[in-house]
Amino acid sequence: MPSEVCQAQPTCVQEDVGSDILSEDEDQEHSNSPTSDSTDSSFVWPETNHPEPKVSTGYWSDSDHTQSEDERDPLIKHRENESTLVLPLSDSEDNDHISSAGRKFWFAASILPTYTETIAVDSPISSVDSIVDSFSPYLALREARVDSDYERVLTELGAEWRFVGGSLVALAGLEAGVFGFSSAATFQITNLAKRAIAVGSIASGIGLAIDAWFLLVYCNATPAKFQKMALDVYGKYLFFCISARIPALCMFTSACALMTFMLSVAWTAWPSAVLFMSFIVGVLVSLQFIVYGLHCIVVFIAEVARSIRRGIFRCLAWIRPPPPDKQEKHALER
Template sequence: MCTSESEPWCFTVLRSSGLHLLRPEKSWRPIITIQVESKGGSVDCDATPYHETTLGSDGQNPNQKEIFYIHDVSPYSKISIKVWHRSQSKKKRKRILVANACHMLRELVKEHNEPEQCLDVRLNTLPGTAKRHKGARPGMWPKLSLRVRPPSIPKLHHEEPLFDDDDLSCYSDSMPPTPSSTDPTLSGQGDLIVLPPPTEQELKRRLQPYIIDSDDEMTPLLIDDNAYLNSAPPILPQYSETEKPEDLPPMGVTQRIVASFTMYAELRDETHYERAFSRQQMEWTYVGGLLTAMAAVDTAVFSISPDTLFVINPIARSFIALSSTACGLGIFCDAWFIFRYNFVPLDTARVRSRDMFGSYFFFSLQARVPIICMLMSGMSLMGFLGVVAWSVWPTGLLVLSFLVGVLMTLQFLVFGAWWFVGKVMCMGRKIGRAVKWLVGRGSGEGTSNTP
């Protein structure tokens, strides 16, 4: 079984089935890599090039026009097919091998005669990757459907016929005896028994089954073409990169206001929920650390004695009391959210975050309570420091506050100045055109009145 090195092997990944049993995620996109052993190399060698494609969450390949061309391989080369999983939420996003398969190229095409063969390759699962799902039948194995086009189908089948040793022995028994076969002994030079090449009709002949304890042949099984086509898996993919999800209902005025300072717009979209929830968990972690630092500052302020260098009046004490209260409430709310949502699976967190109306409106609003408390605590602490600094150096406080305010609102000041200058210039041009029109009209009337 030899092929021409100038003609490549062509592979196309069509679809997969049963891969949802390999990962606990509800929907994930398998990454398929195909690697063929090259001359002088290994099939798992890093230097061996590989081809990669990504399937949809339903197991269909959205780009079935993508064909992998593999050159300079023989039918006895090994092909390695691997299925990888990459997390969409983790930072490093390292790929994890979940299934693989390894075969010779000749094993994939030895029982097919079509120029382009669609075959199912059974995948071997790795220990610890399979997960029992509801409705999963015993013996269900993941499979990958491929379209394979060998270099030269007629040449392959001519050089490796589709019958085994038993068929050859039956075929030789049915042939008439030849002069060399009737000779009881072979000559000293080693005469060979030369058989004529089998015809195409004999190659396609298959043994007919018989019914047990009967000499009658089994009646052939008739299959309806329509029933066969209806039971076949769909050829066209059910998933597309350009496919647009269903539009969500438009948000009302209250929802838009809440979405302006929360993650409600991302949480209500199921495709963006995982990413938005990960950002919310990260926010709780950072806010918890900042609230702890502010609580330490407030505690230190409470320990200041009345006869210190700085005078603390009742207004300053009110500010520090408000800061400590907001800080304590923020720490409590942050600890509650971390305890309830950070150490549970994503599906459980999704169920817990829904309110009584089946939406994420109230959860998105409550999730921002810790950072709102941190903002209130920070503003109160700033007010306390400002009151204390005013009693010591009022001029420095006013100048520094003015500079910080200008820098924080610089874009609005520049835009306001640009808008004002533009309006003044536009008004000037209009006034100039009006003056020219009046001057021109007056000169025209004076010329017409001249005798």
């Protein structure tokens, strides 16, 4: 019996030691677990693994790892009859725990926008500036601030100068061919036709020269160089905008002179055709003004007719005696 007791004792000791080790491990795991009794009983862990939406003064923002659509809602929804408790942030451990009746929120700094839109105030322009701007890019140059604005204006002017140059070459060729007409030609050349073709030739020559000058100077210029060269002695773009449209003005003058020459020559052969076609084209070009004038005339006549009708009814009502029932009613009122 003593020997059996001695053999059993080591076994009991080993079991006790093993149980002690297991109990220590369980205590350690229990202390690290969220539901451990070592923490304050008032602490409540969040229901989800994701942090709550961040809230700051006047701003709501989501966390970087938000995946739920409910958490992306800018308004935080609470349960019914559940009070919300927001504690100030501090380094102490007491502020890390809140009562079970509240919820914990993470605060983020208010990030205000760093960009503010510039409000452009229209500066008053004179009547001369408004007139020049009606046929030139004066206002675009005046309001240009960056290189892209000047480059856009230069591109538009360059395209216009190239088109006008080609048109002037064609007009000059037509007008130069007129000088080859002999006195024995089928159509008679009048003095008006000669003067018209002379004016057209002059306008074409001057326009070609000025257009070539603008293409030579400004075609390959950079926006910064164009900005400096376009300024006049007064520090404005007024005179450049006027001179930039001279080639187009010469093209218009040459085209009108060529039209006058052709109409003058055609008049000697068939005057009625010249009048008829000129009248039709003139009506079509000014059709909107003709329709507007007729509309104003019709409205004026209708207003005059309504006024005359109202005046006649008033005169009849004043001359015609009132009916008997109205006379009796008027007498009773007296």
